[in-house]
Amino acid sequence: MQSSKRNRPVILLGASFIGVVIAACYAPVLFAASSNIKADGPRNSGTIHSHKRGDAKAGRDVFRFETFGDEGFWTDAARMPQGMMQSKITPLQLLDSGVQMDSEAIPADLKADISKEFKTDLSPANAPLLNDPQTTLKLVNANAVIGIVAKDSNGDSTIDIENGDKVGISCALCHTITDNSIFSKPGNGSVGRRRDGLTPYGLNVGKLLATAANSRVFWPILQHDNGGKTIGRAPKGLKPNSSEEEVDAYLSNPKYFPVGTFDDTPDGIGNSIIIQPLFRQDLAGPYGSSGQNAVLDDFSNTAYTILFDPTTLVSPGGRKFLQIMAGSDGIKLADSYEKILKETGVTGYPYIHARSGRKPGEEKSPVGLRVDNQKLLDLNAYLDSLPAPPGVHTDRTAEARGRELFRSHCTSCHNVDQSKPVPAIFIPMKTIYPGYRPVVMAKRKPPLSPVQNSPGTFDDKMIVVDASGRGEIRGNALPLLLDLARKPRFLHDASVIGLDSLLNPSRGLKAPHPFYLSQKSQRTDMAAFLKGLDTRQR
């Protein structure tokens, strides 16, 4: 087409890495992109691994409230509720950290009172309850703070965290927003009815972790100092003897631990990444930006058995896992962690209620543990059933132009139709990030790829964790292109602010995801198309 030739966007699939591409058998896929043939998606959609489904209704409770005993970690080891009480956290401060609140769980009187206060200027004079740390306790006890789950641990039939009851966390903490019906402020938390599966992009997970009175127990996911060297966003790493204040300073600095991200890899690397959407998981596999899990319930089990209770890492199964993943460095991590647990008086771990005796290092049971399988399958059913939000439409003709640009320039990797599963292919690091210059740090037993690092943050999640354990290449899995109108930052390392900037060639030829549109009008059309995407067939 004449016009598309004249306005040809800069698509940077240069010859220099075609070799890598051919080696990885991606030639037919990428050839389509460089020759600008219009298509609706890649020719090769990869192997989609299905998952079993239990009961979605039961899965909703698992998603919102199941902790499998992780309150042992969050209350006894991390001492999060104690820390919140000590620093007298008010409901407004929680909302400032991006926390979401379930209006339906707030006791009626309190709800009526705070609803009135939300309509004021929120000053202590006009909104006394919202500025009162006692109200925070009431909200937590009522299970109104989404994802922070209060349990009747002492069995007296009431929940009172000042009186022996504990709090744990559930999936909802990072994967739910509300309908804003009572309160919302852009970039902050909100109060309303739950909308499960949507990412709270304003959630400051690092700051929340820092409220714990014993943040040193987050050691495995912190950015470590390794003999003066460190990998992550902070210029200096933390040491096993770093103080509570030093750890808190790291966690609560959004330059190191960006808002809307969480560090989900226990690798001593500071690689906090964007929280992905958790609706329509039937469309989303492989799971995680490195595609580390082929099967949904394996990802969930990893969250429960490692992230919700990292003390499992010092158990024999945890040590085996760390050794498989990182050799002697993995064992060093377990040793230093055990020391920190001892120094900070943490006992009686691991806390998570899970079946042991499985083989460590497998996707089904990385640390040899598996929580109740039926509940994982119920959760699968719920996560599949959660709807994606409708696309946001501002200009349908711009969207139509954007769609055609997308069909000619983006469909070697992405599907146009988001009602279809995302292509289950892995994009080699070198293709998605031409500036990738990895230096091998440690060899591992094949098929695991070597541990390797390149400058910049884009590959940091994949330094230790990737899909090579099941014979896939080290690369980037494809994301759902859904709910993009709400998304402030793009790419899994949160490195790009706004869609225009994602598509703008000024980011440079070596930058991650260098698939650009040279003209402003094309970028506007593409952004309109992307924001309009939902799971209606197109």
Ligand code: HEC
């Ligand atoms: C503290 C924050 C946090 C909590 C709590 C959390 N997640 Fe996530 N979740 C993340 C982050 C960050 C990612 C992005 C991981 C990536 O891209 O590699 C993610 C991604 C996922 C994905 C991958 C989605 C995809 O499209 O590939 C799944 C599945 C998932 N989470 C399930 C769960 C489940 C199930 C729970 C509860 C057991 C849970 N998460 C709890 C932060 C969290």
Ligand code: HEC
């Ligand atoms: C070579 C494969 C490839 C091509 C070509 C490609 N993408 Fe992507 N895209 C990816 C991968 C892989 C990711 C995930 C990156 C990550 O996890 O950081 C991604 C991420 C995105 C995201 C960010 C999603 C998010 O939630 O942060 C958007 C938007 C996007 N692509 C749009 C486009 C557009 C528009 C084009 C064409 C101009 C395009 N892509 C071309 C592979 C590709």
